[in-house]
Amino acid sequence: MVSPDTIRTAVGVLGNAIALVLFLSPVPTFFRIWKKGSVEQFSPIPYIATLLNCMFWVLYGLPIVHPHSVLVVTINGAGMLIEISYIVLFLLYSQGRTRLQVFLMFVASLISVGVVGSLVITLAHTHESRSMIVGIICVVLCIIMYASPLSVMKMVIQTKSVEYMPLFLSLAAFFNGVCWTAYALIRFDLYIIIPNGLGVMLATAQLLLYAIYYKSTQRQIEARRNKEEMGLAEVVVMKENGANKVGAMGVTNGR
Secondary structure, eight states: OOOHHHHHHHHHHHHHHHHHHHHHTTHHHHHHHHHHTSOTTOOSHHHHHHHHHHHHHHHHHSTTTSSSOHHHHHHHHHHHHHHHHHHHHHHHHOOHHHHHHHHHHHHHHHHHHHHHHHHHHHHOOSHHHHHHHHHHHHHHHHHHHHHTTHHHHHHHHHHTOOTTSOHHHHHHHHHHHHHHHHHHHHTTOHHHHHHHHHHHHHHHHHHHHHHHHHHHHHHHHHHHHHHHHHHHHHHHHHHHHHHHHHHHHHHHHHO
16 A cells, blocks of 8 residues: 555655746746847746745755755755746846846845844754744745735736736646645645645636636737737838839939
């Protein structure tokens, strides 16, 4: 008979794979940012929140804090590196106040993890107390990470467009939350259940918004494309008219 620990490990490995997809899901978004040379209306908050979340989960999974949490450390360590690369791209392709805000949030995240880690390891002397302190922080940050798209969801409702709410990110967040909730239920871990259960609900809400506003988004994109094509056609016509006028003047002068 398969033991609960074996099942939990298998679910954890699956959770790692899905979480990796979650971390990589913004790649199309950042390819678009790189191609256009601008962050447009994309928000940096989900990536800052995810980075901070990953760093604290790495701290939580360290043997000195919460032993036997290798799977937690490996995936969040990978996620940390991936999110840093996204933030670097955001810094490169944003401007002015936005760039400064992203930089300050990034630095503040690094400092906060260093300070909390030092205090916990120095002042808390048992695994239980360290796990509790860091675990509570992780729960709060994980909720913030899952809730960070709320501002984007508000924009979706106002504009009736899901253009700036990537579908892959919402899908990956949904399956990631389901998998880690199951992982935590096999061997009850409240610190993992709370944020991931909430994450499932928020990701479901995002997917519902995507289904509701997908058609209106396509209409808006098509209308914008038609407007751009009409503008280009007008420019061509104006240039042609200008050339005709120059030709007519040349003929008149020739006479």
